[in-house]
Amino acid sequence: KNQVEQSPQSLIILEGKNCTLQCNYTVSPFSNLRWYKQDTGRGPVSLTIMTFSENTKSNGRYTATLDADTKQSSLHITASQLSDSASYICVVRNQAGTALIFGKGTTLSVSS
Amino acid sequence: DSGVTQTPKHLITATGQRVTLRCSPRSGDLSVYWYQQSLDQGLQFLIQYYNGEERAKGNILERFSAQQFPDLHSELNLSSLELGDSALYFCASSPQQGGEQYFGPGTRLTVT
Numbered sequence: 001k002n003q004v005e006q007s008p009q010s011l012i013i014l015e016g017k018n019c020t021l022q023c024n025y026t027v028s029p030f031s032n033l034r035w036y037k038q039d040t041g042r043g044p045v046s047l048t049i050m051t052f053s054e055n056t057k058s059n060g061r062y063t064a065t066l067d068a069d070t071k072q073s074s075l076h077i078t079a080s081q082l083s084d085s086a087s088y089i090c091v092v093r094n095q096a097g098t099a100l101i102f103g104k105g106t107t108l109s110v111s112s
Numbered sequence: 113d114s115g116v117t118q119t120p121k122h123l124i125t126a127t128g129q130r131v132t133l134r135c136s137p138r139s140g141d142l143s144v145y146w147y148q149q150s151l152d153q154g155l156q157f158l159i160q161y162y163n164g165e166e167r168a169k170g171n172i173l174e175r176f177s178a179q180q181f182p183d184l185h186s187e188l189n190l191s192s193l194e195l196g197d198s199a200l201y202f203c204a205s206s207p208q209q210g211g212e213q214y215f216g217p218g219t220r221l222t223v224t
Contacts, residue, residue: 043216044215045114097168099157099170105154
């Protein structure tokens with residue numbers, strides 16, 4: 001069964017600190033893997049999208065990595081800001097393009 | 113503002129009723145996706161349309177149906193509503209079938 005597991009479920013960090021969120025998936029073969037940021041009550045916003053051949057993709061203070069051999073991805077946030085408080089969702093699309101499998105997300109809280 | 117519009121913003125209805133949620137994609141986008149997000153739950157992919165045709169199906173109940181019209185707007189019909197159908201329903205659009213998705217603000221459905 002195609003699955004996407006994210007860890008930790010929730011995380012609290014101090015403003016200015018770095019953090020790393022994990023995503024493990026069993027979808028194989030897959031087309032692409034995305035990370036989204038979702039503020040409470042709002043639609044998700046795309047941070048990065050990577051195909052199976054890409055290892056890393058950056059978007060400002062957000063850097064995603066992908067290891068297709070171990071089926072793991074991570075999202076690293078540098079110098080966190082209060083506005084980074086949100087849910088971060090990992091999504092994997094299968095190669096046929098017929099399924100989008102969502103992780104349950106990691107809820108990040110950045111405190112001052 | 114993603115350019116995707118959804119109406120209505122809020123909807124309150126009773127069990128057993130039927131409702132229709134509407135989505136207008138970004139100008140030029142051919143793909144429309146529907147998602148359900150229940151309280152404290154992750155996003156659940158429901159269904160995808162591309163240029164009027166159904167392309168991918170997720171965890172969509174038989175009581176739910178959707179369609180995409182020639183002008184590319186889409187409607188999600190929910191019938192025989194149950195309390196458990198209370199959720200945020202998001203629509204997203206993308207230029208192609210597997211490209212970047214842009215999410216709308218969502219419709220909050222409350223079934224009483």
